Every structure is written in C-alpha cells, then in structure tokens.
Amino acid sequence: MIKLSKKVEYAILALQYIAENSSKTNTAKEIAGKLSLPYDFLSKLLQTLMKKGLLVSQLGVKGGYKLVKQISEITVEELMNALDERSSIVDCADGDSNCCSRTEICDIRSPIMTLQEQINNIFKNTTIANLKNNINI
Amino acid sequence: MIKLSKKVEYAILALQYIAENSSKTNTAKEIAGKLSLPYDFLSKLLQTLMKKGLLVSQLGVKGGYKLVKQISEITVEELMNALDERSSIVDCADGDSNCCSRTEICDIRSPIMTLQEQINNIFKNTTIANLKNNINI
C-alpha cells in the first residue's frame, strides 16, 4: 500500500541512466547490466515507455533507446501513467462503480477524491530529474 | 500502487460508523451489516485496532467496540500504521537494505525519501473525520 512498483522504480533508474548517456543509443542489455536489473522485465518496460512516447527505439544491431525529452521534463505522474495504467487510491476514483460504500450514497467518496488529488499533485510536481541525487550520501 | 488497502478503507468507514453511534457499543456484526462489509475480515481488523489502542472492546453479550478518542483526532497515518505495519514507497525507506540500486551507492535514495515524506505528510494531516462527507453528493 502506497508504494512504487518495481516497474516505476526501474524506469526511474533507467531513464536517469539513459539521460546520462544521451549521446548514444542505450541497449536494454547494457542498462540492465549496469543497473543490475532483470533484463526481460526492464526490456518490456522500455518497450512500453517507447509506445507511450517517452523513448524512441532503434531496431537491429546498433539499436537501443534514446530519450525524447529531458528527464527534467518527465514527471513521475507521467511515468506512472505510462507504466501502470493509472492506479487510484480507491477503485472508484478512476471509474464508474461504487467502490467503498455498499450503501446507496458513498459517505467518503468526495473527501477521498481530495486526498487523491493531493497525492497526484506530488507526483505531478516531481520530475525524474528531481529524483536524482546531486551528491551521493 | 499508491492505493489504500481494503483494511484501511473498511476501517475508515467503520470508525466513522462507530463515531456516529458513540453512545452505545457497536458490534462487529452490526457494523458489517450496516456497511455491507465482510464480517470476519472486519472483525479481525477491529481487533487489531483495539490492540493498537484505537478502540476499546467489551467481551460477551452486550459487547462490542467503542472509540477511545474522537475520529477528528485519529489521522490516516495512525490508522495505516495500526493496520498495515507501515509500508513505504520503496523497500529501503523503512529499513536497512539497499532496495533500488544494485550498485554500491544508491542514486535515488535521498530524493525518494523526500517524496516519501511528502506523502506521509498528507496522511499525517488528514483525520478520519476529514474523510467524512458533510453533504452527500
């Protein structure tokens, strides 16, 4: 509860890595190797980011991934949306159905939505670049 | 990812219900019935809240639960701590081990912690009473 998925965690690290090596195309294999992340999982994740327009890919030998925009322009919210098809704090917050209250009118829906927005704002206001240490330790 | 567990969701509803009926002791059965929540699950959850000091229970016939303090004095953070043994945004944030980076020094730990704190603050500043609609719909 209230935690980042590995997908998002790995993606943050990968995007930062690609940003640092933005002069070249970066292969999934290299990134996985350097960051010690599971290759298959990372690979799929990068493909998703590519499909969502955060990365461009080049096929074949000499292929790999490059950034489309700078990591200072990619928010955590954007990344979460791209990878996790948007999860909300409670089920109703992104849909139709009554999620919490089994009575006719939900007693907490509106304030829960407010809570949701506050959390969204944090992720909206944090970029992948913000999540990079300037000084280690 | 970033969502409330059913435990917390049910607990919010249950605490609000108990608050509305604070003149009497409320049985798990009644609460589950009125809110259409699974009895066994709710029952265990209330026992946990009791052990954590948020509720007092009375055994036997005429037994049930009462609040110890008002719901305007119980924060969501408190509730989450009581029910879920504290989950943090990434593994390292509540422990010892290196969680994200497999390299020697974690590249994102410190800013992730900042993110964590921002989220914590939201839950720290929201009470169960805050999560109650004044006007339905």
Add this chain to the structure above:
DNA sequence: TAAATTCCGATAAAAATAATCGTATTTTTG
C-alpha cells in the same frame, strides 16, 4: 547471411491482499 537487437504474446512464479473457518473465551441474562 549472421549477429545484435527490439518487439510481442504468453505464461509462470512469487508476493501481497483479502477472505474464511474453527474454536476458545468472556459476559450477560433468564
């Protein structure tokens, strides 16, 4: 044509969450 790569669908394994069950204990009340 071979090697390095992305791409894609399917599936499997693991972990976390949610729900259920059986039984013991406590208290009230008739």
Add this chain to the structure above:
DNA sequence: CAAAAATACGATTATTTTTATCGGAATTTA
C-alpha cells in the same frame, strides 16, 4: 447454572497483483 451473544485468536485458503521468464518473430547493421 446454562444458553446465547459477543470478542479473541490462530490457521488456512482464495484471489489478485506484481514480478519475472520464455520462445520466437521482425528489424537492422555489417
């Protein structure tokens, strides 16, 4: 005292979500 209505508690199961893996197809370079 006995029965009923509760909580208390441990164990287990079921379900869902998350994480990881696999096998092969398509693409590009050299």
